[in-house]
Amino acid sequence: MESFIRTAIIIERLSPSVDGGLFPVKVIVGETIKVRAAIFKDGHEIIKANIKLKKKKEDKWTYFPLHSTFNNEWEGEFTVNENDLFVYTVEAWFDPLGTWLDGTRKKCDAQMQVQSEVLEGVKLLKKLNEIISLEHENSLWRFVKLLELAEGDPEKVNKILTNQDFANLIEKNPLKFLLTTFEPELELWVERKKAEYSSWYEFFPRSQTDSVDKPGTLKSCIERLDYVKQLGFDVLYLPPIHPIGKTNRKGKNNSLIADENSPGSPWGIGSHEGGHKSIHPELGSFEDLEELRLAAEEKGIELALDIAIQCSPDHPYVKEHPEWFYQLPDGTIKYAENPPKKYQDIYPLDFNCEQAEALWHEMKDIFEFWISKGIKIFRVDNPHTKPFKFWEWVIREIKLKHPEVIFLAEAFTMPKPMQYLAKAGFTQSYTYFTWRNTKEELIEYMNELTKSEATLYFKGNFFANTPDILPKILQEGGKPAFEQRLILAATLNSNYGIFQGFEFCENKPIEAGSEEYLDSDKYEIKVRDFNSEPNLTNLISVVNSIRRDNQALHYYNNLEFYPSSNDNILCYGKRTSDNSNIIIVVINISPFQAHEDTVDLPLETFGLSDNATYEMVDLITNISYKWSGRKNYVRLDPGYQSAHIFKLVR
């Protein structure tokens, strides 16, 4: 029955916490974490409470005070400046000396004799002596002596009790009776800033060429880095760079029969030249990759690799580990299928096979291998088609050794599995952004992403297009649609990206009603004219430099929508918590016609009075507007300019 004594204080409703501690909370290096809990006990004694924080792998706790607000709620906060896994919890205790001090003072004030109270206090102070630091010991004994000399006289005792040194002594050296600690300890992944603020550019290395006859290589990618830097991106993401299978290889435009020269899809991984730990010989060598990585880093660009866990029929695993695949009764290996469709160029792996343990470890080794080559960002292909528990295991294993690694989940699936992958460890996730076009859709989706409980673990990354998704609005809306979707992605979200070709407004689908690109990079070597028109490279450079220069755009959860009445005008802002940087976007989301509106800004939350006059600097055009009061008129013509990205200057 020892336990009931130790749990005399109730600590509940501790936040932040994900599913009661089943999964880690994710925060960013330097972020201040506000902790809340309900803490109470029976009776009227004084409770005190701390937050306890430590690195998961270390033993030493750091303490931060909690203070009570009202309704038995307590609050406190701390900041973590290291990219690692931490744990935190809350401890609370009954403060017998504080309670005694408080009660005895009240009695003294009421002129009651306090002989017995002094005896109680002296007893407690002697207990305190057992734990007190040497420097305070003299002071403690002095007060004991004074209390004994006061002989219970209320005035004399009160004089001692109201001595600030005495209060400090007790405050600084708490006797923690009935110390209770909240269980379980809650995990806290402190991730590096790039988890929250990143600008991605995707291209196929083999397309970085000016001639189909001379496919691009890792070396030619190096030559393209200046262009990527000029655009202003800080992550360069390459589709799989492994050898590509020949058996059932797909041809141009995903045709079932490939001609001799078809290079194949980079996602048809594995040939006699190697598998997931090899580089396609036509792309180059590991030395080339190293050179590319270092050259990129020099320009402030990180390389991200694609990990797609699937095999072409020619993958070495097929011969070496047929037991990892789905085997048919006749002993052959089963293609991927979604009956009645068959995907004969792909063999999925059976993560629940008899030899799953070896398979899981080999898959982990693939990540470890590329980490050893200096890669710290992985875009993971279709993670929702592999067991969720595999991701939970593998990401934790990897991040415990390499906390800086970032995993982007390409999980176009239902909301709950998407969220679960984030709980399981994925740093960022693809989203439904490409299919959210109307004002209502955008506001609802952004609130879901940035205001719901999911923000404790889920961070979306807004790709305006991908090799698999050419959204309808880009097919139909021409250059204005590209401009609008770029600005929406880059300012609604601190993480965003585009796939090469976006800047040239490439928008031909393989067929009407399809979101697949015609002549996609996925199945051929694509040569682009970097001077083609229409061309968004200037706008992209400007938008990315606005992102860089304005801290308000570096946060994921600080989005606010402001009222406007026109359904085609969206107005929103992002601010730093101290209002030192206030960015306000007003955008016409129709590519087809001009719209005007009066937008209504909550000036008081910006620290301005409702009739203030202030400057709105359009960071795209560098034109400055004088606005006054909450309501101001805006007209946006997609033929000329679809959006303002304003910086508010007071």
Added chain:
Amino acid sequence: MESFIRTAIIIERLSPSVDGGLFPVKVIVGETIKVRAAIFKDGHEIIKANIKLKKKKEDKWTYFPLHSTFNNEWEGEFTVNENDLFVYTVEAWFDPLGTWLDGTRKKCDAQMQVQSEVLEGVKLLKKLNEIISLEHENSLWRFVKLLELAEGDPEKVNKILTNQDFANLIEKNPLKFLLTTFEPELELWVERKKAEYSSWYEFFPRSQTDSVDKPGTLKSCIERLDYVKQLGFDVLYLPPIHPIGKTNRKGKNNSLIADENSPGSPWGIGSHEGGHKSIHPELGSFEDLEELRLAAEEKGIELALDIAIQCSPDHPYVKEHPEWFYQLPDGTIKYAENPPKKYQDIYPLDFNCEQAEALWHEMKDIFEFWISKGIKIFRVDNPHTKPFKFWEWVIREIKLKHPEVIFLAEAFTMPKPMQYLAKAGFTQSYTYFTWRNTKEELIEYMNELTKSEATLYFKGNFFANTPDILPKILQEGGKPAFEQRLILAATLNSNYGIFQGFEFCENKPIEAGSEEYLDSDKYEIKVRDFNSEPNLTNLISVVNSIRRDNQALHYYNNLEFYPSSNDNILCYGKRTSDNSNIIIVVINISPFQAHEDTVDLPLETFGLSDNATYEMVDLITNISYKWSGRKNYVRLDPGYQSAHIFKLVR
């Protein structure tokens, strides 16, 4: 690494659940429990899922199907008809035969050859044979034979696969691959109906007399039972019936000095005549209690006793177990105090003392003792001043042996501790009802009580008055206030009660601004004139019989507010889920003047069209009104009738 295979299916967000399973969910015998969970796995295979339910103390599970709705959500339900502690969870599995059947059918429909698929299916059917019941075995082998004979011909195979017997065979005999069970098992307290529907009457046994010189006894209580039954109550609650201490006994009107004849407060428990397991000799014997209990039960009235864990200085525990009390440095025992106030007639027990284990067990024995005397309802005095973990332990211990026992918490404290006591096991709780008077306050509070997550464990009991609470509105509002507060308590809540004297509109406070009664039963023997005016006995009888006759009023969570524009007119209803009983209350909550309003009923939810004509029978007056459409006019004059309790008749 075995574990990752067993958890291939994700089951999360299981409800109902309290704090992720830390506390039991509470339901009522006969209630249908709707279970929801998010269930999904990687890939496209068919998932199936069950609810598993069993008594905590037994081993055998009962299964109820879950079906998927949308967005990876699954739903199912079950009903429990036994007052006991149950546990439930959810299991889900990958259905390989269902998945195979579905995929193979699609291929057959597409006219593809299915030789390999048939081989796969036969392999699965042979696995099924290992677990199938004997009666289905022949049928199974017949289908295997047929499939083999079909030789992969899509038409022939399809004919077998679309055979209803084959579908049934597979449906009824699931192969459960990757079977995953949600953890932890969630506890479910199935309580008897009285936990949800109860009408309480409180009186002091010693006041059941017609002369101060002849104090009431348990025997005289028997004579009062007809009156209680006539009023229509089904729980009779007695303040503590134990011997009362003499030392520092409080006198009339809580005076510090009691005269010779002062009977003392029943909460000053314990004298040389005994403590918490004794009956005050002046009240009678255990035989008398037994007689009272049986006589009450015969009239459909259950006895509820008060358990107040505190001692007078004369309690036998003080001598026998001084170690259970707070001892001062001089060896004496500490009074209860709230500095600078001292309560010298009460010694609190120290639940965290060195010998706490013995103390806790003795406190448990008090409950067990009265349970052995046939008592099944306890009103617990000030539970929030004893450790919450004590209640968690003692209520669980008792209810595991005596699931029928009901505990009412007299916890007038902050919301979170109140709710925690309910989580810890208290069946019902006192509430803030007495201090909720305005329309806004009542609606807000009722929504908090009946619509929030707390309804999973918390059930309030609305006492319109108590020996400690004579609310201001009763002091000022005269008879109309008593009528209104009675009807509010009895129709807003399925659990309610009054303390004797309410029916005679007793409303004199001990002093202006106090909620204490003048000449309270707590400190003297009180003789009442049962024919005094004003008198609410008729109205109370009517209201209680309306409650009995209308099932809609037997549920705690089915309250709905309906719009009305006058701030003094409150309109609300309670319905059975099949709309077979619809009660609508329209009440003027001002005791001071008549008010009129147009109330707006959501006829469509009652199964009526918006222009329907229907009958509204006022169950208080038995007058029937013809209403039509949603909006109807009402005028309520507190001088005449403050409220309608309508039954809607179509």
